[in-house]
Amino acid sequence: MYIDKAEQPGPAVTAIDLGGTAMKGSVWDRAGRELLRRDRPTPVAAGVLAIVAAVVDLHHELVSALHEQDPELSVQALGLICPGLVDPRGGIALYSANLGWRDLPLRELVSAALAMPVSLDHDVRSAGRAEAEFGAARGVSEALYVQIGTGIAATLIIGGEVLVGSRGRTGEIGHVPARPDGEPCACGQRGCTETYASAAAIARRYRSRTREPAGLGVEIDAGIDAEVVIARAAAGDDAARQVFDEAIQALAIALAGYTMLADPELIVLGGGLSRAGALLIDPLAAELTARLTWREPPRITIGAFAADAGRRGAAQAALRLLSPAWQ
Template identity: 45%
Template sequence: MTHTDVPSAGPCVLAVDVGGTTMKGVVVGEEGRIRHSVVVSSPAEADTSPVEALRGLCRQLNSDALALGAVPAGIGVVTPGIVDEAAGVVRYASNIRFRDVPLRTLIRDDLGLPVAVGHDVRAAGVAEAVSGAARGLDNFLMLPLGTGIAATVVLNGEPVAGADWSAGEVGHMPVHPGGELCACGQRGCLEVYASAGGLARRYIRLGGTPGLDSRAIAEATCTDPLARSVWDTATHALGTALATLTLTLDPACIVLGGGLAEAGAQLFDQVRATLQSALAWRAAPALLPSAFGARAAQVGAAILARRAAGLAVPEGWGAQNQGSEVPRSG
């Protein structure tokens, strides 16, 4: 699927967000607005090798930009997994079948452009810091609640990567020691109870109506006792985990994104109540929805691309892309 807008004057950047289901590529103009977008199947679903599928999308995006009369200055590519951003290497990403992939070198050789390689959740946090819900804050957390749960930890204005580029794997915090088995091999992980994917799987495993996703389960809580129980367990687990993170990191705010956050007040009110009740001697940090939603990693990748190209990123850059998805036609 593609969508094209009128290109703007000045250099553009390319940005690619690699997910487990789709890869989303965008051309972003000098002023920060998405001008062209392409959505294709993820590398894991491709007939070719996953690395070649991604390289093909990057080449297509570069050609599309040139055809529009826009000259790319750089490209940012963000993926899940363990991403060594300094080396430009994806060390391991199971859901897209990447292991020790030297993305920066490969894409630079293909396109001849400066390349930034980043972690998708850390990139989303960069977008929120520059122009989103955490704009102007030096210390905050961002957690997309999707198929799994990871976090951007921003301290003193910098996303924390960790000693082995694995910081922020909060989805595997034990919230119910000895609890239900997680795909990672541990028991009682936050992801099992409070991710969108985990919540849906748990509801079905306990005997719920097959085929309901997290949004449908949220909508059924008034009439379905099991949906209410699973939902309450999820919000309590998330609030408890956020209390632990608050006491450890003292964030100014916590930003929630991803599919589960689309439940709005139904999620935020319950999580906020649990978070505050777990903090007896201090106030809870502000709990805020992501400004960019599903676009956050794309905008973050574009910011990384501008930095790699030596271009300025003024505060508020990319804010035009907040809100609903860019319309696409196939």
């Protein structure tokens, strides 16, 4: 995909990014072009089976919308991604606190309902795969993609391939203990990286020091709120600077540990916080360099696909389910 092999109509795929609050659907052609989007809220309160039914409904809605837009294209596979712990080989949604499941055979459930091939992967691993194959980490053998939004998760790129791990539970850098026995994390542990460094944590920790209400930015959005904190830190606000410094330190501790272990050449940042650009990269690179001994630090850059990386990776995975001739 992403090479425009032919102009004649071919198969299309849907991609659904199943998040804790919203389900984001899209349709892609075999050249990797996004054709349309449809979103809807995730019916979390209605339970696991209602969520699965909503995925199936959203897929049908996408197919109908595509048919109106271009009757010659036919959807032939679905690329599904979700948060939590996901085993992509077995197609199992292992665990998600937000979505309320454990060991759910999500891929087979949806595939049976649609009578169509379905791929399932972790949302951030999918985003990292897109960056590795076509984005900022293209051509780099050893890299780490780190997505910083409401939480923090990563994709390990090892030998140019996305690491799935022994049961598909890789990349939980948000729960690497950056400050062991530090502040409590929602996961039950203490001092997890994302407790200090996620966009949500930056906004929350700043609010708790300044007692400002939620929604510092244009809307109530952790990413935007964190951007406001970063901008205030740059402008000299002491509380903002302290919260942002602690975020940078936690990130640098987690990244130094990974660098010591796996020796990546490149770190790619994605997710809402990566919109801060140089305001994020410059202090993070300085802190990471200071925390490494004997070695040059890996380069740090911003991802190519911003918020689209996950759905783009899901579409790629769905296209791979079709005949190799279509890729």
